[in-house]
Amino acid sequence: MDFDVLVVGGGFAGLSAATSLAQQGKKVLVLEKKPHLGGRAYSFTDPKTGHEIDNGQHLFIGAYVETRKFLSRIGSSSLLRFSDQLKLHFRDSSGKEDLLSAPRLLSSPLDFSWGVLNLKGLSLKEKIAVSRVVQEVKKFKADKNYAAQIEPLTIRQWLDKLGQTPNVQERLWEPLAIGILNENAKIASALGLLQALEKILSKTPIDAAKTGYSKVGLSSLYTRQASSYLQKHSGAVLYSSKIQSLIYENERVCGVNLEDGRQFRASYVLLTLPPWDLKRLNIPERIQKNLQAFSTSPIIGLSLWLDRSITENETTGLIQTRFHWAFNKNSIWNIPGPGQYLSLVISAAHDELKKEPQEILEIAKKELLVFPEFKKAKMIHWRLIKEPFATPSPKPGLEEMRPFPGEVSPGLFLAGDWTRTGLPATIESAVLSGHKAAEAVFNE
Ligand SMILES: Cc1cc2nc3c(=O)[nH]c(=O)nc-3n(C[C@H](O)[C@H](O)[C@H](O)COP(=O)(O)OP(=O)(O)OC[C@H]3O[C@@H](n4cnc5c(N)ncnc54)[C@H](O)[C@@H]3O)c2cc1C
Incomplete structure (x- = not known):
């Protein structure tokens, strides 16, 4: 069978690009190295409990x-559930609780400011100082060139400059930053x-x-649906x-060679591999040399089943612990008690990566x-x-190295969470890059 586009990689970037192209009438073949789709966001069934486990x-x-x-294109938007209000619980190493929340009727961006004002762990002076960060965000929104001034700074340096005390950094900014960027505030660029x-x-x-959760294991959220679409x-x-x-012909990419000797040809090839896989391919030198700048940041996920519930949240x-987040799967997936699945x-588990599972437990x-x-x-x-290659480590200087999603040489297109989408390497960045690359193919 002849295909118009070969999409390499079956994660969020590849599947969003492939389905967008298919929607526009292109015949697409997705080539995935693993025996399943999902890339860095997948799930499987735990044989002992029968519960789905996400890779994180x-x-x-x-x-x-x-x-x-x-998700709406492939018919799965109803499998994503959003909280009806901003509500994030916190607990520090002494067990002291705090809550970033806002009433249901308050929408963004007021809900965040309301939430900060009601945090118990911050002084009034610290809460007022938070508005300096919000002002910076407005400045960035109005003038994207402002990014160049911020990018060389780490999060820690930027927040120090904005008069954010160690306490507000520890209790507000660092949990948000490490959750979003998967890197320590001392290492990550403030731009992300x-x-x-x-x-x-x-x-x-x-x-x-507002936070959103998949009502099902990650693979059941999008991989089967994208494949049948x-x-x-x-x-x-x-x-x-x-x-x-x-495969190049007259300096134009016109197909791919597989490890097992098979060959596929098409008018366009769209690669959605992360930098550490992409650098093994014969891609243009201009892109290849930038890939050397990408290092990775790991994530460790621990699924735990207890005989009783320890949290309703x-x-x-x-806060002040090695583990950053505890998710209550009973509440997220509506699993009845009496036990609890946590x-x-x-995030940024650089040190823990070397430890034995029992030690981490x-x-x-x-x-x-x-x-x-x-x-x-x-x-x-x-x-x-353990996911050693969870995301690129977003150090200062990396933004320049991210190629824009789209065409990079005749016949060859790139996408992936790590491309320059204006977002940190997340699901949204992966899907945005997939949609942008699909648009570029379509407009060729
Ligand atoms: C544990 C964990 C937790 C995370 N938490 C969040 C979160 O809470 N929120 C959020 O937004 N993001 C989160 N992320 C990040 C998110 O998962 C990624 O940003 C996103 O999945 C990347 O999608 P992608 O399609 O760009 O890349 P990938 O998912 O890596 O897809 C690339 C695909 O290419 C395939 N491939 C590689 N080499 C080849 C080859 N030579 N031939 C064929 N196929 C190949 C791979 O097998 C893979 O399937 C998390 C990531 C991890 C690992």
């Missing part, structure tokens, strides 16, 4: 406009946080700062199909004592997933 809890926000467009805050503080059909639109997906090199940000996350057992009920709880089962 993924959080959506109302500002994920392109993601919702993609600024880009995210611009979205969080904007108005969207669903309020920008493609089949219905004269497209196809090939699994276990690893691309080894590009859907999401708890953990999903715990360590012991850290969790100590840190979960901030929930008083945990003392009485019995652990029934646990499962740890």
Whole structure:
């Protein structure tokens, strides 16, 4: 069968691009090296409990406009649920609780400011100082060239400059920054946080700062649906199909060679591989040399099943601990008690990556004592997933190295969360890049 476009990689970027192209009448073949779709956002069934496990809890926000467009195209938007109000619980290492929340009727960006004003862990002076960050976001919104001044600074340096005390950084900015950017405030460029805050503080059909959860395991949210959408639109997906090199004719890319010797040809090739896979291919030198600048930041996810519930809250940000977030899967997936299924996350897990799973479990057992009920709880089962290549580490200087999604040489197109979308490397960035690259193919 002849295809118009070969899309390499079956994650959010590849599937959003492929379905967008198919919607516009192109015949698309998706080539994925793994035996399943989903890339860095997938799920599988745990044989012991029968529950779905995500490779790491993924959080959506109302500002994920392109993601919702993609999910609605493939018929899965009803599988994403948004909170009806901004509500994020926090707990520090002494067990002290705090809450970033706003009344239901308050929409973005007022809900965030309201939430900050009501945080118990910040002094009035610190709350007033938060408005200086909000002013910076407005400045950035009005003048995108402002990015060049902010990008060389780390988050820590930028927040220090804006008079944010260590306390407000620890209790507000750092949990948000590490959750969004998957990197420490001492390492990550401030630009990513600024880009995210611009979205969080904007108005969207669903309020920008409200959190969203998949009602099902990640793979059940979009991979099957995207694959059947493609089949219905004269497209196809090939699994276990690893691309080894590009085929060039008269300096135009016209196909791909697979590791197993198969060859596919088409008018356009769209690569959606992350930088660490892309650099193995014979891509143009101009792109290849920039890829050396990309290092990775890991995420560790620990799924834990307890004999009793230790928290009613859907999401708890953990402060002054190694684990950053505790997600209550009973509440997110409506799983009946009496036990509890928790999903715990360590972002930027550079140090923990080297540790044995049992050692990481012991850290969790100590840190979960901030929930008083945990003392009485019995652990029934646990499962740890290390994602060493979770996201690129967004260090100062990296923005310049991100190619724009779209055509990079004749016949060759790029997309992926790491391309220059104006967003940090997230699902929304992946889908936005997929949509932009599809548009570029279509306008060729
Ligand atoms: C544990 C974890 C938690 C996260 N949490 C969040 C979150 O809460 N919110 C959020 O927005 N984002 C989150 N992210 C980031 C998000 O998952 C990614 O930004 C997004 O999935 C990237 O999609 P992508 O399509 O750009 O890349 P990928 O998903 O990496 O897709 C690329 C695909 O290409 C395939 N491939 C690679 N090489 C080849 C080859 N040679 N031939 C054929 N195929 C190949 C890969 O197998 C893969 O399927 C998280 C990531 C992880 C790992």
